[in-house]
Amino acid sequence: MTTAPLIDSHCHLDFSIFDDDRSQILQRASTNNINNIIIPGTQSMYWNRIKKLCSQYAQLHACYGLHPYWINNHNKTDIKQLNAYVSLNKPVALGECGLDFRPQQADKKTQRYFFEAQLDIAEQHRLPVVIHSVKATETVISTLKQYKNLTGMIHSYSGSAEQARQLIDLNFFISVSGSVTYNNAKKIQAVVKSIPLNRLLLETDAPDQTDQKNIGKRNEPAYLINTLKKISQLKQIPETVIAKQTTENACLLFSI
Numbered sequence: 001m002t003t004a005p006l007i008d009s010h011c012h013l014d015f016s017i018f019d020d021d022r023s024q025i026l027q028r029a030s031t032n033n034i035n036n037i038i039i040p041g042t043q044s045m046y047w048n049r050i051k052k053l054c055s056q057y058a059q060l061h062a063c064y065g066l067h068p069y070w071i072n073n074h075n076k077t078d079i080k081q082l083n084a085y086v087s088l089n090k091p092v093a094l095g096e097c098g099l100d101f102r103p104q105q106a107d108k109k110t111q112r113y114f115f116e117a118q119l120d121i122a123e124q125h126r127l128p129v130v131i132h133s134v135k136a137t138e139t140v141i142s143t144l145k146q147y148k149n150l151t152g153m154i155h156s157y158s159g160s161a162e163q164a165r166q167l168i169d170l171n172f173f174i175s176v177s178g179s180v181t182y183n184n185a186k187k188i189q190a191v192v193k194s195i196p197l198n199r200l201l202l203e204t205d206a207p208d209q210t211d212q213k214n215i216g217k218r219n220e221p222a223y224l225i226n227t228l229k230k231i232s233q234l235k236q237i238p239e240t241v242i243a244k245q246t247t248e249n250a251c252l253l254f255s256i
């Protein structure tokens with residue numbers, strides 16, 4: 001066990017794949033000193049499910065948003081609904097929102113509409129934003145330059161070191177998932193070395209992105225320690241120091 005508490009800054013623990021054993025998963029998380037977990041929103045029909053879980057378990061913290069991966073399930077009225085839902089339910093952040101420019105995803109114009117509408121809501125409510133960016137980091141950066149008052153995190157970061165530097169200048173945190181542990185993940189490993197510790201967050205992105213050691217399994221918060229270990233090796237900084245600072249960063253960003 002590490003000596004400092006950890007925060008899983010991005011975990012889809014509301015997904016039904018966890019319905020049968022969620023309490024045991026949380027038990028294993030707490031055995032590994034992972035005492036707080038941020039749950040991002042994905043689609044409007046699941047916001048109530050997140051709300052209920054977060055009222056049931058004190059270590060879970062809610063975000064509400066419209067994820068770009070499910071863009072075809074969102075409609076424009078969801079934006080209005082999100083604004084009202086956020087006013088009423090005070091999440092720790094707005095999201096997950098963002099851009100996913102893989103070829104099979106929805107057209108860029110529709111994605112940008114939902115992304116910018118959600119950045120407007122975050123700005124209006126003074127909430128940090130949880131951003132999903134896949135093959136879209138350049139566009140995310142140019143968009144965020146128009147929102148100077150925002151802060152937030154880029155989850156499961158996959159951009160370059162130079163782009164990370166620009167995002168940090170825009171007051172964003174860089175969140176690293178289990179993908180950094182993959183034997184062939186040389187690019188993200190080099191990027192992690194360059195990111196200052198006071199701008200770094202740790203996440204599992206469970207149930208996806210399981211680390212190298214547990215590859216093929218369903219991911220869960222307890223596995224966060226393997227990402228911590230890898231970052232400690234890469235940065236040549238003790239695990240306890242990384243745990244303490246990344247936890248402080250998450251507490252600061254999410255006001256928890």
Ligand SMILES: [Zn+2]
Nearest residue numbers: 010040096205
């Ligand atoms: Zn996610």
